[in-house]
Amino acid sequence: MKQFLDMVLIGISAASIYSLMAISMVLVWRSTRVVNFAQAGMALLSAYFGYELVGRIGNFWIALPLAMILGAAFSAFIEFVLMRTLQKHSNQGPIAAIAPIIATLGLLGVIHAVIGFIWGHADVQIQAPLSNVGFKFGETTIVMSPMSLFVLLFVIALMIFVSIIFQKTNIGLALRASAFAPEIAQLAGIRVSGIRTLGWAIAGAAGAAAGILQTVNGTGALSPESLEFSLLLVFGFIAAVIGGLESLPGAVLGALILGLVLAAVQIYISGSLVFIVAFLLLLLVLILRPQGFLGSKAGRRA
């Protein structure tokens, strides 16, 4: 019984991080119709920003929002410089479909190299602000600690916040319109390009949170080769697709499903099968329910 509880808690804990990544990927998709494969790289860079900030300020609770702002700024910068140039030059021919994908891949490589230059490849530490030891109930310790509880609450809060923006505000409407029908949005007076940048900025902030929280929720060690960040990229993407790339609550649901399934595999079967299971899950969803659990039928192919 305890094993089952452990599994659920591990799954939820992991899911909360993946969902941050998934949310940021869905945000980029919904506002600019691009899947940003460099998202995890940008999250990694933001985590390093976080490391520097925590080091200089000494207070994690101030550093976190600041790092998110920096992440947002960097993300907006990338959209402005890279993606717009891409749109101008590479919108013809077979390369058009994959040009953004290749460009974001290149970006990932550049970010890795730059991080390696500035901070080196050895581990750096971000000190977790809350305890990582599981809560104790009498004799037993469960696998949820104050830190992972915070991450969970943070994600829920962020999701609610972003959903409200998207669904209930004019900006949110503008974001959705610019992605779905840019010409019409422009006719309606929306500055489409500015709105797209905004979409990337919000995604950047979410990604930054994902990167930092992932680090402190783990061993606190950060390096360019952290396995956790490749995981973040792939699992964030898979979670987003499972939930439906169009839907923000879907991103969270997808992350939850993924997190629980992988935790079950890890505890009951073997840790080394997680990647394969994740891949099979992705394939299964794409074949059986391609729009994801909470997505609508339209727009999967575009």
Added chain:
Amino acid sequence: MLKKHPIITFLFFGFVLFLISNRLDELRVYQGATVAVYAIGIASLILLIGYSGQVSLGHGALLAIGGYAAALARIHYESPVWLTFVVAVLAAAIGGALLGLAAARLSGPYLAGTTLALAIGLPSIANQFLILGGEQGLIFDVGPPPSSLGEDFTQYKWFFWISWTVALITLYWLRNILNSRYGRGWRAVRSNDVAAELAGIHAGRNKVLAFTISAGLAGLAGALLGMLLIVSPGVYSLALSFSLATGAVLSGVTTLGGVMIGAVTLVAIPEIALAIADRYGSETITTNLPGLLVSALLILTVLFVPNGPVEQLHAKRAKKGHSSHSPVEISVRVGHKTWSTKK
């Protein structure tokens, strides 16, 4: 010359390589063999992405299938080397067919993401099954060069010969396929699958065929790569998939002609980085510069020369030869989908 007498060109190229291999030192010979392997890998991507319009970020996984199949055939069945290559091609082709079937309904980022997940996931299977050797991998030993070639014929020269013979034959074969009706079929489906269907081409089958052949080529490259290094998850990493995709873009995804550019660049960049690092004597440069150069080159290429240098050259030549006005084009737009006569 290539267009008129392809066989002669290939033979000539092979002869030149033979001459060169006798003059180079072991390091260059080894690197030369690596260029051949990358050429095959990149060619497989050109077929898939450039001609068939399907993007794969995880070709490393298909190379892995080929590598492991060849190594296992050699280790457990002591197959002769040529047979191991055949096994590698078949195994990878089957994998590609399966992937293609799953992928036929996907496009764009979904396909990209799925292949990415495969690239990350497949090597970890090696850790599950003892027979696959885990992280330390398997040794794919093609044996020493035949004694008829003389005492001085080194193992690395033998690798060079094997790799280039296979590469030349493969590229020649691929070139013919791409110029045949299959190639035209792929291009048709890529630019407009509905119109292609109307013209009698079965889009789904066409796409799966592209994946299968591309995978077979990848498997061959994977076996050769395993021969040069070892067959282990570390060799068929995500980095390999990205490198091949980069090489394909650098070569010009839409045409086979530039494949050497990408292959040589991929091998040359670490060299250049090393040379720079030796000059400035910095550890950080050696580790990070190759990655930076490759990625930066990738971004710049996709931004400014998206169809590759060869195609760009052809386009320039075409423009010079014809009138200064662009040809008439017709575009039809329904909703947010556009069909146009411009390629």
Added chain:
Amino acid sequence: MLAIAALTVSTVPAQALNPKASDTGVTATTIKLGITSPLNGIAAPGYKKIPDAMKAYFDYVNANGGVNGRKITLVSEDDRYIPATAVANANKLILRDKVFALVGTLGTASTKAISERAQLSKRGVPSLFVNTGFSGFANPTQSGIKGNPLAYSTTFAILPSYQMEAKIMAKFIKDKYDGKKLALIYQDDDFGRDALAGFKTAGLTFDTYLPYASGSQASAAAGWVSKILAAKSDVTVMFGVSSATTALLNAAFRGGLFGKTQFVLGSVGGDATTIANTSPALVPLLNGAKGFSFAPAPTDTSDEYIKLFQSIYSAAQPKETFDNNVVAGMSNAFLVVQALKATGANLTRKGLIQTIETKGSTLAHPFLSPLGYSKTSHVGAQGYWVGTYGPTGALTPDGGKYTVYTTDSGTGPVVESTYKRPAMPAKGL
């Protein structure tokens, strides 16, 4: 075409031939050695100190006249504990840097791959004192590889083999923890499987086996803790790399495993300062765990070698802590120098190999067990002493003095050793 022409042109050799050179990598005044090891990545914690530690000792020797008048340079490459990268690095060191010999290569998988793939025996390149306990290197004429029995003929071990360590561990566990429930965490490759073979030979079976694939330790650790608690293991043996031990301690801390099982750490993953580098909070958790070593403890200032190494290292690397990895690196470098010296002024690769095979067992060295080099054996140290970790992570021998047990990699018994280490040569040169 242009590129190929460029490649051809750049093959003109950079160095002119030196008439006094005896072999590749050796000139009248220099000896070039190469090392590829994990400086980054999953096994880097701790091990990345080794090349610098070796360099520190080599510099000390160079400052005191060098080896028969020649100064040693060490070219170091990072392989991230990935065998494919290690092979590529070895090729680079041998073909481009043209080193005289490889030294201190680290990692069972990497070392095996290098010896086979970079064709060390065919090229006659010595690979000295590899940092792995893989028992396959013991016999130079029997590599166990089909069609290539001499693959390891130029490779020399220095650590006791994992089979030896497992057998000695087994005796210790049987003596002290007879009848208790046992769990074993091990790396699922030749490194871990070597240990399994040793346990089997010694007749020790575990109640719970927990293999992990190299690279997956961080995510797998929570699962280990869960299973160990479920199985109520009294003793948990960890036969993995330092990052696996760190992952274990981390997960044990969060999962409430402490006090419920006795940890026994293998020598590879047992270095406390390495663990301290990653997570200082975990070091006190080692208190009471059992550990194995074959060199004097780095905290043992009464040992003449430790004193010497400490003084050299603190001058060369004042910011780094002096730990087991430094001792390992400097001891390795010490033995390399002794072997080079013994080969004489006419330094050739063949000569070096011959020297180690004939005189190796009589060379001076810092270890507490005799060395086993001969024409038919490339084995280095052959035994271990057992100790207990204190609250600061220092390993002190049980019983207050080093009681070394020696054995072989086969079916020989584990015996208490009566070996007395010969005195250190003057000034440690």
